[in-house]
Amino acid sequence: MTGNQPAPPGPRRLYAAALRLWPRQVRARDAADMIATFEALARDASARGRLAVWTLTVQEIVDLARTMRAARQSGGNLPDCAGEAAPHVRTHPMTALWQDVRYAYRMLLRQPSFALVAVLTLALGIGANTAVFTVINGVLLRPLPYADPDRIVTLLNGRNGRLSAAFSPPNFIDVTRDSGVFTGAAAFMPTTANVTGLGEPQRLDGADVTWPFFNVIGVTPALGRVFTESDERNNAAVVVLSDGLWRRQFGARADVVNHTVMMDGKPVTIIGVTPPEVALPRTAEYWRPLVFSPRDIAPRARGAQYVFVVARLKAGVDLAAANARIATVADRLSRDFPNTNLDRAMTAVRLHDRMVTSVRPALLVLFGAVTLVLLIACVNVANLLLARAHGRTREVAVRAALGAGRGRLIQQFLSESLVLGLAGAVGGLLVAYGRRARSWRSDRPAFHGCPMSASIGR
Amino acid sequence: MRDVARFIPLSPQQFHILLALTDGRLHGYGIIRDVAGRTDGALRLGTGTLYTALARLSALGLIDESDRRPPAEADDERRRYYRLTPLGREVLIAETSRLEALVGHAHKKGVRPALPRPALGRPAGSRTR
Numbered sequence: 001m002t003g004n005q006p007a008p009p010g011p012r013r014l015y016a017a018a019l020r021l022w023p024r025q026v027r028a029r030d031a032a033d034m035i036a037t038f039e040a041l042a043r044d045a046s047a048r049g050r051l052a053v054w055t056l057t058v059q060e061i062v063d064l065a066r067t068m069r070a071a072r073q074s075g076g077n078l079p080d081c082a083g084e085a086a087p088h089v090r091t092h093p094m095t096a097l098w099q100d101v102r103y104a105y106r107m108l109l110r111q112p113s114f115a116l117v118a119v120l121t122l123a124l125g126i127g128a129n130t131a132v133f134t135v136i137n138g139v140l141l142r143p144l145p146y147a148d149p150d151r152i153v154t155l156l157n158g159r160n161g162r163l164s165a166a167f168s169p170p171n172f173i174d175v176t177r178d179s180g181v182f183t184g185a186a187a188f189m190p191t192t193a194n195v196t197g198l199g200e201p202q203r204l205d206g207a208d209v210t211w212p213f214f215n216v217i218g219v220t221p222a223l224g225r226v227f228t229e230s231d232e233r234n235n236a237a238v239v240v241l242s243d244g245l246w247r248r249q250f251g252a253r254a255d256v257v258n259h260t261v262m263m264d265g266k267p268v269t270i271i272g273v274t275p276p277e278v279a280l281p282r283t284a285e286y287w288r289p290l291v292f293s294p295r296d297i298a299p300r301a302r303g304a305q306y307v308f309v310v311a312r313l314k315a316g317v318d319l320a321a322a323n324a325r326i327a328t329v330a331d332r333l334s335r336d337f338p339n340t341n342l343d344r345a346m347t348a349v350r351l352h353d354r355m356v357t358s359v360r361p362a363l364l365v366l367f368g369a370v371t372l373v374l375l376i377a378c379v380n381v382a383n384l385l386l387a388r389a390h391g392r393t394r395e396v397a398v399r400a401a402l403g404a405g406r407g408r409l410i411q412q413f414l415s416e417s418l419v420l421g422l423a424g425a426v427g428g429l430l431v432a433y434g435r436r437a438r439s440w441r442s443d444r445p446a447f448h449g450c451p452m453s454a455s456i457g458r
Numbered sequence: 459m460r461d462v463a464r465f466i467p468l469s470p471q472q473f474h475i476l477l478a479l480t481d482g483r484l485h486g487y488g489i490i491r492d493v494a495g496r497t498d499g500a501l502r503l504g505t506g507t508l509y510t511a512l513a514r515l516s517a518l519g520l521i522d523e524s525d526r527r528p529p530a531e532a533d534d535e536r537r538r539y540y541r542l543t544p545l546g547r548e549v550l551i552a553e554t555s556r557l558e559a560l561v562g563h564a565h566k567k568g569v570r571p572a573l574p575r576p577a578l579g580r581p582a583g584s585r586t587r
Contacts (some may be wrong), residue, residue: 022506030509032536037486037505063504070510 008050011042011057018061023072096408100415108419114388115420118381122424125377127431128370134432136363144352145277147218148312153319153348155309157330163347165354166305168340169296171333175346176311178329181322185311186213189290190281197262198249206286213287214240216312217280224257224272231289238289239268243276245285263288280310282355303340310351322348381424385417465518465549466556471511474501476520476542476550483524483541486512512540520546 015038019031038060045052108115143149155175156163167175169187176185188209195202214226222243231238239261241250250256259270268288295301313322330346399409468476478484478492490503503511515521524539542550564570 026509026513030513030538033486033538034505034509036534036536037490037508040487041490041505060505064506067504067506067510071506071513 008042008046008053011053012039014057015060018064021065021068026071096411097415100412101419103412104416104419107416114384118384118420119423119427121377121380122421123427123431125374126425126428129374130428130432132363132367132370136367140356140360140363149352150350151313152217152351153311153313153322154351154354155311155326155346155348157305157344157346159343159345163345164305165308167307167309168302168305169292169307170299170302171341172307172309173297174333175326175329176309179322179325181314181317181325182311183314184212184216185309186210186216187290187307187309188213188281189307190284191288193263193286194265195261195263196265204245204285205283206288207281207284208288208290210290213310216310218312219274219278221272222275223254224270226272227289232291235291236289237266237268238271239263240272240274240287241270242274242278242285246273299337302337311348319348319350381420389413462545462549462552465520466553468549468553470501471503471507472515473550473553474503475508475511475515476546479521479540479542479546480550483526483539485537485539489540515546516540519543520549
């Protein structure tokens, strides 16, 4: 059945492509014959329909793949190779890779200037990226270290679209109580205090906070207790210390609770220590109770905006719903107290968003810049590798002549790139670590507590 | 008799290929058709199987390539024609007597196929080497 109609071109092309799996020597001898045979078979099959042709094609390709190894072994025994070819030694792929890696390492040692330039270029690019991404991860991506941080909001208010975080105590009380969307709310005010009685007198940053403050942000003390309503009622002279202050001034002693220190000349009792991650306001090292006097919450005080607000949304209330309720209250206050509150808008934003608004664009621009630096570094190294590869054509020719296949050669070159890349990455981590240690151990608290980390986000 | 013993046993595919070449020279397609026809389609050699077997058989010296080609108008110049060598014929005969002896032993023990099956074919549809 050698009809005159031509064999279907698609299956023939597929078959010819699959035949490329076979070793070159065998192909050189048999490929044309095999394709002729396949064409004849395909013509036979096409008499039985297209499906038969495709079935045949698939069967033949599977058969080619299955006999590939046998063909490779027979390739060494071909009469036209005179049977004198060296015995075909099969190396395990991992062994070959290890060989390549060691060889690459030796090659790089033999050309130290090339290796140094390439690794340094990569290290600088990767290091800059790692360092900047570490900060982005810590500042922008990682959530606040408090319980259920997405529900923690801060409030803004202001006129003509100029919003500020500072509230007057009466406005704070009215909006957090009347909107009914918070499980708790607290006002806080950054303060400083002179602390004496601990060796050298010191001036410390801290905050005065209304008693629910730690409950609102969801912090349980590492030691002792946090404020309760009775502290406010009794106007108690108590203080909660930060982890840092506790370690620095009290050597992390567990019996610090109930110890008395002098703050601004008055004796104050230490009642608790926070966990290390608490930083609100960012530089705070102590927290004292903030108690509003009758003057503070008198109607006339509504115009004095000086406390900041942190509040926790009720479960099931999203930010938009909360803001609708807050706007209603703000409208009412605007009508009731036109002297101070006319057109005063109020809105809630997530505390985390508020904390990073000022740095987000700068960080993203910086990240874009270092990404470009990394790209440039990669292009440079690629050029170096290209130039080097060009000088190695002789070596490649020798390897091919000794029987290295295309895949094996590619593997060798990839191994060299792998070694370079790994060396660059290690160098990059060192660069990132060094940079972090030096230039960001500054007063910029946003960068405190950004450990390098393999994970993103949490 | 040369040292034919070292070539046997033959695989079913090798046996069929040698058998196909007893009538004279054939190309690959001819061998496939011959084997399939003789076994009623039970043994369909794939091209990969066939050509690795051909390479092996010619490396062993059981077959070789024939220079005689059909007249030009019926020829496809890509094709290669194979023929049995004298050694190949000896091996084929030796293998046949080995198989015959085996079958004889089985018959003496009363082992017979329930239904006639194609000689030495694998189960229908099988195309393994």
